[in-house]
Amino acid sequence: MTRSVVLFRDLLIPLLPLAAFLVNGLFGRWTREKAHWVSVPAVVLSFLLSLLVLKDVLSGVNTYASLYRWITVGAFDVSVGVMIDPLAAVMLIVVTSVSSLVHIYSIGYMRGDRGYARFFAYLSLFTFSMLMLVLSNNLLELFVFWEAVGLCSYLLIGHWYDRRSAADAATKAFVVNRIGDFGFGLGLLLIFVTLGTLDYQAVFLGAKAASNQTVDLLAPFGGKLEIGLVTLIALLLFTGAMGKSAQLPLHVWLPDAMEGPTPVSALIHAATMVTAGVYMVARMHPVFEISPAAMATVAVVGGGTALFAATIGLVQNDIKRVVAYSTVSQLGYMFLACGIGAYGIAVFHLMTHAFFKGLLFLGAGSVIHALSGEQDIRKMGGLRNKIPATYLTFLIGSLSLAGVPLFAGFFSKDEILTRAFFAGDLGLVLWGVALLGALMTAFYAFRLVYLVFHGETRLLPDAAHHVHESPPVMTVPLWILAVLAVFSGWVGIPLIAGGDKIGHFLEPVFAGVPHAVHGPLVLQGLIIASSVLVALLGIAIADKFYRTSRGLPDRLASAWPRLYSLFLNKWWFDEIYDWAIVRPTRRISESFLWKVADVRIIDAFVNGVGSVTQQAASSWRRIQTGFTQDYAMTLVLGLLAIVAVWLAAW
């Protein structure tokens, strides 16, 4: 194939979903309940094309093309283009495969919804934006689609916009993301001002050259606070990643985003969009690599979030929220991996997580669907025999999440733990944190399994009548994801020679990264054994708590009421933000900005101009007599005056 044909094929991958969006968005009135006939084929075709791209990249063919000169102002020169390297290829596969399955699943889940066509339109728009995000070849293009996926997230969280909670959650997601994006935007400006370019390769080179430069943060105020230029850039970029990938302290939007339809939670808030932050950090790794401080920050924030979100996940009662906090926690693991320089592993975990977390979300959706909208796990139980397909796939997803050997999540999470162990003192501490997090992960994953599917039923009587397995259009995607949640990890089996296929595949992207220090094989074996042990221990505890001695959780909760309430109330983050930011903002807005600045200053000025004009006009209008000859007289007097002045001067 010639180069242009290849390029055309690559471009079709994002453009097909865009076309589906345009058709459903503009003609949704006509496509209606047939909207999926537009979106599903488009996205599935994208997936098939992505497989072709993967095949090319596997044989060593990368693509780099600038398609269109977008902005040229002085030194500022930005193109729209695509770049396909192994990292982008992995992302393409993850995004299109999960997106295809979610599209298919939605046919069943959203059937009969009022906004059916709108839902598919936004879902396709999201797929387009995410694909363009990973295909971008410069930072500004990345930023545009970074914002676009945020917009799609907002639109889809608020899909049921007539529900107050959904509208609020959508706004919250948008505002919190905005804080992160503000940092990201500042980072881009700083890169452009200091390095003069936004192209990836040029930025990497420039950052390397500027690695000794410092900036003085307090210079405008006469103070002095020096910080490395590259460190500052990396931290600002990471702020954006924290917002998009829901890391402490900007994680608050993700659990609330569960107000959206469940397929959206699976696609956007578990598998793809939230991983954009991880992708960005991996893509910009040459910048992060230069600054040890930024790397440490990434690692600590990731590790902290991994543990913190897991503690909340332990006690939540909403099935989707448990999975949501689990997502926050797993994203923390990915950043932890990035922070210790194990980008390949981070991307590997991103991939396995996309599959098993997408599976868990869709499984949770299937449960909710079976129970006609019930989300409280205290009102479930004993569903094992009633919805067997959902049960089995959910179990596979949970095993994968918990990190049971041979399941996908085991290989990726285990690699992160191993790499952390050998990454210096900080890495050792983070290893401990991550191991504790893994214990909790296994526990809450199986807490869900036991509470939802095992034991006697706690369903409300009229809900119990309607329990039904989901249609094949929903269970088939579950099975496919279940297969992926088992086998996708096998491409990264460590230790065995030739086992770490994905690591070798991604190696060209992360070529500049120093090689991992691996300890003796025995020690590695012990670390792996410890994480296996921790996973099984977590499952065993869950088994004890929710199957054999049922009263234990309540006794523990009443033994440590403060700790329980801290976890149940999500460490009071929402309340703290409400008290520290939302309320003061409202108070200042009302007492000063509204009643003083707006009413007393702006309104007063505008009204003042109006009334002065009016008063002046009411006295001056008398000179308009309406008698034409008065005007003529004025003209002649004026003429005489001019002549008189002229004569006097002469």
Place this chain on the structure above:
Amino acid sequence: MTIPLSWVLALSAVVFGIGVIGLLTRRNILILLMSLELILNAANINLVAFSHYLHSMRGNVIVVFTIAVAAAEAAVGLAILLSLFRNRRTVNLDEVREMKG
């Protein structure tokens, strides 16, 4: 014998003065329009005179334009006058004070 420039300018000034006085003192709109015409033509006389005096055709050209514009202006003025008369049965400026502020 040639007529000195000052004579022509004096004539123009006289015509202009008659026009202005007519404009300010008469009440009949028809007369006002005629007075306006006098003022305009006083200016035309000046232009022609200077054109002749300076041996340049520019003044004459401008005059041709002025006459054309004046014709149009007179047509508009007369049209307004006509419709005013149809509505009010008067051409007396004293009785028309619609534009009073």
